[in-house]
Amino acid sequence: MSTFLRSFLTIVWFGLAAVLIAGLLLWVSSIVRPSKPNREKLLSYESGVDPIGEGWSQSQVRYYIFALLFVIFDVEAVFIFPWATQLERYGTFGLVEMGIFVFILLLGLVYAWRKGVLRWV
Amino acid sequence: MFAIDPMLNGELLWTPLVIVLLKVLAVFVTGLVATMLMVWFERKVISGMQNRIGPNKAGPFGLLQTLADGIKLFFKEDLIPERSDRFVFKLAPFLSFVPAFLSFAIIPLGGDFRDGNNGMVTWFGHTTRVQLADPPVGVLFALAISAIAVYGIMLAGWSSGSKYPLLGSVRASAQMVSYEAALGLSLGTVFLVTGTLSTSGIVAAQSSIGNWNVVATGVVPFVIFLIAATAELNRPPFDLVEAEQELVGGFNTEYSSIRFALFYLAEFMNTVTMSALIVTLFFGGPQPISFGGIVLDIPLVPNGLEGTIWLFAKVLVFLYIYVWLRATLPRFRYDQLMDLGWKVLIPASLGWFMLIAAQRLGRDQGWNTFVVTGVSVAVLGASYALLQAAFKVSAKQREAEGSMF
Numbered sequence: 001m002s003t004f005l006r007s008f009l010t011i012v013w014f015g016l017a018a019v020l021i022a023g024l025l026l027w028v029s030s031i032v033r034p035s036k037p038n039r040e041k042l043l044s045y046e047s048g049v050d051p052i053g054e055g056w057s058q059s060q061v062r063y064y065i066f067a068l069l070f071v072i073f074d075v076e077a078v079f080i081f082p083w084a085t086q087l088e089r090y091g092t093f094g095l096v097e098m099g100i101f102v103f104i105l106l107l108g109l110v111y112a113w114r115k116g117v118l119r120w121v
Numbered sequence: 122m123f124a125i126d127p128m129l130n131g132e133l134l135w136t137p138l139v140i141v142l143l144k145v146l147a148v149f150v151t152g153l154v155a156t157m158l159m160v161w162f163e164r165k166v167i168s169g170m171q172n173r174i175g176p177n178k179a180g181p182f183g184l185l186q187t188l189a190d191g192i193k194l195f196f197k198e199d200l201i202p203e204r205s206d207r208f209v210f211k212l213a214p215f216l217s218f219v220p221a222f223l224s225f226a227i228i229p230l231g232g233d234f235r236d237g238n239n240g241m242v243t244w245f246g247h248t249t250r251v252q253l254a255d256p257p258v259g260v261l262f263a264l265a266i267s268a269i270a271v272y273g274i275m276l277a278g279w280s281s282g283s284k285y286p287l288l289g290s291v292r293a294s295a296q297m298v299s300y301e302a303a304l305g306l307s308l309g310t311v312f313l314v315t316g317t318l319s320t321s322g323i324v325a326a327q328s329s330i331g332n333w334n335v336v337a338t339g340v341v342p343f344v345i346f347l348i349a350a351t352a353e354l355n356r357p358p359f360d361l362v363e364a365e366q367e368l369v370g371g372f373n374t375e376y377s378s379i380r381f382a383l384f385y386l387a388e389f390m391n392t393v394t395m396s397a398l399i400v401t402l403f404f405g406g407p408q409p410i411s412f413g414g415i416v417l418d419i420p421l422v423p424n425g426l427e428g429t430i431w432l433f434a435k436v437l438v439f440l441y442i443y444v445w446l447r448a449t450l451p452r453f454r455y456d457q458l459m460d461l462g463w464k465v466l467i468p469a470s471l472g473w474f475m476l477i478a479a480q481r482l483g484r485d486q487g488w489n490t491f492v493v494t495g496v497s498v499a500v501l502g503a504s505y506a507l508l509q510a511a512f513k514v515s516a517k518q519r520e521a522e523g524s525m526f
Binding site: 007008010011013014015017018019021022025026028029030032033034035036037041042043044045046047051056057059062063066067069070073074076077080081084085086087088091092095098099102105106109110113118119 | 141144145148149194195196197198199200201202203204205214215218219222223226227253254255256261262264268279281282283284285287288291292294295298299301302305306308309310312313316317318369374375378379380382383456459460463464467468471474475478479481482485486511515519
């Protein structure tokens with residue numbers, strides 16, 4: 001196995017340690033804590049009054065559109081980062097190309113803006 | 122499972138294995154202790170700013186207050202609401218807690234970066250880094266992990282089957298993904314300047330104050346990163362997620378006992394990690410402060426340890442800034458928050474990225490510096506004017522529709 005994957009494996013061990021610690025905390029607490037549930041305690045919290053209707057209420061579709069927009073810009077980062085580390089290698093051609101790429105992406109943002117997607121109220 | 126670790130294949134070498142185990146233990150303990158002290162620090166500093174005394178009973182200066190609170194939470198009844206999705210409800214604290222620790226793994230916690238040592242120190246006759254893992258794409262890993270943390274919050278709110286947590290978590294996800302974009306793009310300039318994605322490489326490139334990325338990239342990416350990081354951490358003034366006055370506690374309203382403690386720990390852990398990441402990326406991490414060839418040397422401390430001291434000193438400054446922001450600024454309105462993220466930070470980070478790219482390429486290819494600067498400033502000015510025009514048009518349209526904001 002390469003050293004590249006080796007360091008990630010260390011991180012996996014570290015993550016397992018974190019999972020173990022969290023599990024240990026929950027386990028210890030499950031031994032020492034009291035458990036006397038009743039109906040009132042298990043109601044979902046709604047500022048002290050009895051909950052009305054379903055807990056899973058509908059939420060605005062806007063949140064979803066923001067998630068979609070995010071995907072565009074995050075994928076863009078995947079293209080930008082490798083180029084950024086190799087700037088000198090691709091020279092002027094790379095710069096112009098990246099300029100065009102960023103311009104098209106900004107056009108997308110402007111389009112979303114024009115369509116009123118970025119408006120909240 | 123053990124067989125896939127190359128260190129355990131063939132001849133067993135104990136020293137590297139012990140070093141890795143020691144590192145895991147040390148980083149873990151450092152993380153936990155730093156988190157506990159951060160909770161105390163925040164309460165103490167904010168009470169000072171508000172003319173109160175703050176925690177002062179448990180231990181000297183109230184230092185053990187966090188521990189006392191944690192022990193108290195152990196003995197609290199754990200309630201899982203009837204309506205909740207039980208499996209996801211139990212899974213969510215893990216999804217929040219584990220990523221908080223994972224991103225700590227790639228931060229150089231010390232080491233000797235002077236005299237071309239490149240951050241290597243010698244332990245038990247082995248040269249190693251004071252860093253748990255040093256993947257060549259360390260910063261990318263940190264970004265990926267911070268994106269996973271969104272799941273913890275989203276699922277916690279959704280699985281509660283209650284209205285406040287659901288609202289809080291949907292807000293949180295939208296906010297975090299919006300600022301994640303700006304966070305990532307502002308780092309592009311850092312990669313341009315340092316030419317690497319590994320955290321130790323980025324630290325090694327910042328040998329003196331003039332080379333610190335905060336200077337080398339112009340201050341703009343740092344400011345964008347600081348704002349986006351604050352939003353990513355859901356800290357004030359961007360704490361709409363748990364806006365107490367409207368959402369009770371946000372995504373963790375239904376959580377109690379130690380499950381709540383895990384979320385709480387994760388939140389402060391993330392604050393510490395993000396401060397350490399800012400220091401690593403923009404302020405030279407464990408590098409000592411030096412300017413014009415003069416290095417500020419801490420006397421009597423070996424160079425290998427000094428890095429750790431510098432790192433903690435720098436991180437402390439940013440932790441203080443976070444507490445300061447919380448004490449000073451009122452909360453944003455949601456539409457203001459989204460406007461800031463999408464209409465200011467993202468275009469600004471992209472624009473600055475292209476500007477620095479042109480500058481650096483110009484220097485590399487021997488273009489006329491004045492022409493490059495002139496053209497860049499002209500393009501930047503034009504973009505700014507276009508952006509202002511867009512703001513004006515959208516404001517006018519809103520006014521025509523009779524919208525309040």
